[in-house]
Amino acid sequence: MHLDLENNLNPAQLEAVTHTQGPLLVIAGAGSGKTRTVVYRLAHLVGQGESPESILLLTFTRKAAQEMLNRASHLLGQGLHGVSGGTFHSFAYSVLRRYGQDLGLRPDLTILDRGDAEDVLAQVREAKGLAKGDRSFPKKGTVMSLISKSRNKELDLEQIIQKDSSHFLPYVQDLQRIAQGYHQFKLDYGLLDYDDLLFQFERLLKERSDLRDFLAQRYSHIMVDEYQDTNLVQGRLVKLLAGESGNIMAVGDDAQSIYSFRGATVSNILEFTRSFPQTRVVKLEQNYRSTQPILSLSNQILAGAREKYEKRLFTLREEGGKPQLLRPLSDQSQASVVMNTIMDLARSYDLGDIAVLFRAGFQSYHLELALAKSGLDFQKFGGMRFTEAAHIKDVVAHLRLASNPTDLPAWQRAMGLISGVGPKTCQRLYDHLVKQDFQALRKACGSKPGLQEALDMVNWLREHRSDPPQDIVDKIREYYSPRLKERFPDDYPKRENGLEQLSQIASGYSDLELFLSDLSLENPEQLGGRQVKENALTLSTVHSAKGLEWSAVIIIDLVEDRFPSRHALMDMEGMEEERRLFYVACTRAKEYLGLSMPESLFNRFQGRSEPARPSPFIQEFTHGSYEELRENYTGGMVRPQEQKQTRGHAAGPESDQPNPVSAHCRHRVFGQGKVLSFIPPNKYKVNFPGFGLKVVIGDYLQFEETG
DNA sequence: ACCTGATATCCGATC
DNA sequence: GATATCAGGT
Numbered sequence: 128m129h130l131d132l133e134n135n136l137n138p139a140q141l142e143a144v145t146h147t148q149g150p151l152l153v154i155a156g157a158g159s160g161k162t163r164t165v166v167y168r169l170a171h172l173v174g175q176g177e178s179p180e181s182i183l184l185l186t187f188t189r190k191a192a193q194e195m196l197n198r199a200s201h202l203l204g205q206g207l208h209g210v211s212g213g214t215f216h217s218f219a220y221s222v223l224r225r226y227g228q229d230l231g232l233r234p235d236l237t238i239l240d241r242g243d244a245e246d247v248l249a250q251v252r253e254a255k256g257l258a259k260g261d262r263s264f265p266k267k268g269t270v271m272s273l274i275s276k277s278r279n280k281e282l283d284l285e286q287i288i289q290k291d292s293s294h295f296l297p298y299v300q301d302l303q304r305i306a307q308g309y310h311q312f313k314l315d316y317g318l319l320d321y322d323d324l325l326f327q328f329e330r331l332l333k334e335r336s337d338l339r340d341f342l343a344q345r346y347s348h349i350m351v352d353e354y355q356d357t358n359l360v361q362g363r364l365v366k367l368l369a370g371e372s373g374n375i376m377a378v379g380d381d382a383q384s385i386y387s388f389r390g391a392t393v394s395n396i397l398e399f400t401r402s403f404p405q406t407r408v409v410k411l412e413q414n415y416r417s418t419q420p421i422l423s424l425s426n427q428i429l430a431g432a433r434e435k436y437e438k439r440l441f442t443l444r445e446e447g448g449k450p451q452l453l454r455p456l457s458d459q460s461q462a463s464v465v466m467n468t469i470m471d472l473a474r475s476y477d478l479g480d481i482a483v484l485f486r487a488g489f490q491s492y493h494l495e496l497a498l499a500k501s502g503l504d505f506q507k508f509g510g511m512r513f514t515e516a517a518h519i520k521d522v523v524a525h526l527r528l529a530s531n532p533t534d535l536p537a538w539q540r541a542m543g544l545i546s547g548v549g550p551k552t553c554q555r556l557y558d559h560l561v562k563q564d565f566q567a568l569r570k571a572c573g574s575k576p577g578l579q580e581a582l583d584m585v586n587w588l589r590e591h592r593s594d595p596p597q598d599i600v601d602k603i604r605e606y607y608s609p610r611l612k613e614r615f616p617d618d619y620p621k622r623e624n625g626l627e628q629l630s631q632i633a634s635g636y637s638d639l640e641l642f643l644s645d646l647s648l649e650n651p652e653q654l655g656g657r658q659v660k661e662n663a664l665t666l667s668t669v670h671s672a673k674g675l676e677w678s679a680v681i682i683i684d685l686v687e688d689r690f691p692s693r694h695a696l697m698d699m700e701g702m703e704e705e706r707r708l709f710y711v712a713c714t715r716a717k718e719y720l721g722l723s724m725p726e727s728l729f730n731r732f733q734g735r736s737e738p739a740r741p742s743p744f745i746q747e748f749t750h751g752s753y754e755e756l757r758e759n760y761t762g763g764m765v766r767p768q769e770q771k772q773t774r775g776h777a778a779g780p781e782s783d784q785p786n787p788v789s790a791h792c793r794h795r796v797f798g799q800g801k802v803l804s805f806i807p808p809n810k811y812k813v814n815f816p817g818f819g820l821k822v823v824i825g826d827y828l829q830f831e832e833t834g
Numbered sequence: 835a836c837c838t839g840a841t842a843t844c845c846g847a848t849c
Numbered sequence: 850g851a852t853a854t855c856a857g858g859t
């Protein structure tokens with residue numbers, strides 16, 4: 128099939144697609160058809176006779192890789208089976224699993240996910256008797272972040288703490304001891320955390336140059352997406368795999384680098400041409416996504432950035448309204464203001480084409496409650512993850528024991544479910560297990576009811592580890608079900624749904640190890656394929672929204688300490704990153720962009736609302752680049768200058784004339800409410816329990832006869 | 835010695 | 850909602 132590159136690509140895209148020999152760096156501005164370019168390049172390569180097996184496509188998520196492959200094979204009219212694709216971590220895992228024995232790694236290598244790693248840290252701290260009773264000692268999650276940051280940025284723990292958590296400086300020595308103990312623990316029990324996957328992969332390539340050569344030869348074309356979010360070790364891995372003059376294509380946008388907290392460094396992309404001297408640089412500058420007013424506002428955000436590849440984004444989509452600055456009275460009323468805006472937008476757009484974005488997962492809390500109450504369908508990305516939920520981890524721990532019975536964290540989790548068994552007993556049982564001291568195990572069963580059953584379960588798992596993963600999951604669910612109800616009496620039905628979902632996902636696998644590694648290495652929302660709802664509103668952290676787009680986007684909580692996050696103010700780089708993050712958020716919008724900036728925040732500490740300071744990014748915008756709407760005390764939105772109602776047709780003076788129809792009414796979103804007054808010509812002021820006072824157009828209300 | 839349950843405190847983004 | 854600690858029970 129002929130691809131007709133000339134008619135489907137602009138000149139810059141065409142250059143990127145057809146430059147297939149030697150290093151290539153594509154600086155792809157937001158919405159500039161980056162994915163399209165990669166897809167066409169894949170199709171072009173294979174169309175020219177390149178074997179799919181020789182292509183390696185490294186992306187940020189597996190889903191991204193799969194989507195690109197699907198689109199490319201659609202273009203080409205032939206499957207692209209054989210292309211290696213995925214994340215750096217999953218690629219590292221697959222190579223280590225195959226060749227890691229040379230490094231002394233076991234074939235059933237176990238990946239320590241974030242939660243496990245934190246539990247190990249807590250254990251180490253306990254064992255070393257550190258920080259007893261000291262409430263200001265960093266929590267295990269914080270300790271984990273510090274250790275991981277230090278490894279990813281390849282700086283001493285002390286330097287990391289000095290740079291952005293100097294209040295922990297008194298604990299440097301303790302933290303170093305914990306880090307050391309953590310390292311030892313992983314060695315002792317044959318465990319790898321996320322960071323180890325990359326570093327061990329690098330070690331393997333360095334120590335086994337024959338393997339490096341083999342892989343470099345096999346992957347004659349390497350493409351790396353989101354290059355601005357790679358860290359130092361990933362940069363070196365690319366170099367090892369490609370060689371200095373290899374056919375390596377890196378795609379990215381330095382303006383969208385938002386992962387420095389996990390060690391990503393913009394310098395990888397800024398210095399790409401130094402690493403690969405013969406690099407051809409191509410800039411994609413035409414934006415196909417956003418209207419001019421949205422793009423202009425976004426470009427203003429970037430104007431203040433310090434270090435960057437110069438590029439100028441332009442669009443041919445001149446038409447379109449100005450971005451709106453929404454100013455709710457408080458973060459609580461923000462939920463209803465945003466909901467009203469969504470209802471308005473829903474008249475022009477599908478719900479699936481609308482998104483609400485925020486800096487941190489918890490910020491959508493109020494909105495989620497309001498949405499749940501209204502019955503409006505929504506899906507949330509970011510924040511608490513599916514695989515991090517306790518009940519999922521419980522079941523997965525058993526799965527892991529099926530694969531590797533000496534997986535200590537999994538063992539602790541599984542045995543800890545039995546009442547009367549805690550950390551100490553777990554450890555003792557584990558010691559018996561590895562020593563094959565069955566007599567001691569049997570003895571322990573006498574005093575702990577339920578233990579025998581648990582051990583039988585583990586035995587069953589070991590014997591059936593080659594069964595289809597779904598069968599194993601279901602067997603564990605059967606065993607786990609009564610414990611689930613005991614452990615979560617309030618919400619076990621919901622959690623049972625989660626386990627059903629896990630079983631669904633398992634049905635797509637025939638290999639247990641692969642299933643387990645995907646569970647810890649891939650975003651599970653994307654694992655099953657079509658868990659993503661068709662026509663639902665999207666709530667998402669900005670990070671999880673990377674690479675996506677919607678017709679209408681609302682960004683909430685644009686106040687100091689929230690966006691930019693208060694954690695970002697510790698150093699200069701942090702602020703720069705918040706700026707890029709805000710840029711990423713704004714450039715997700717195609718036609719409508721709403722920026723919500725509540726005037727006050729509820730302070731739980733003081734039990735009342737306090738004035739909020741506007742986000743500095745908003746203050747940088749030139750006057751006239753947006754339209755401002757302020758919430759007034761009746762719940763409507765007004766332009767501050769004109770003091771005029773913007774909803775409905777006319778803004779008549781409010782009258783207290785009683786509503787002629789009835790005292791109660793029903794609204795599709797807010798539910799039942801009490802009518803307080805009629806506002807000519809067609810609105811009503813209504814008090815909705817849970818939502819407060821609203822001014823609503825009569826057409827949206829159903830009046831009820833009440834006594 | 836070890837486990838469980840109650841209580842106060844805090845909350846960043848991800849492979 | 851999760852973490853950390855403390856008091857009280859076995």
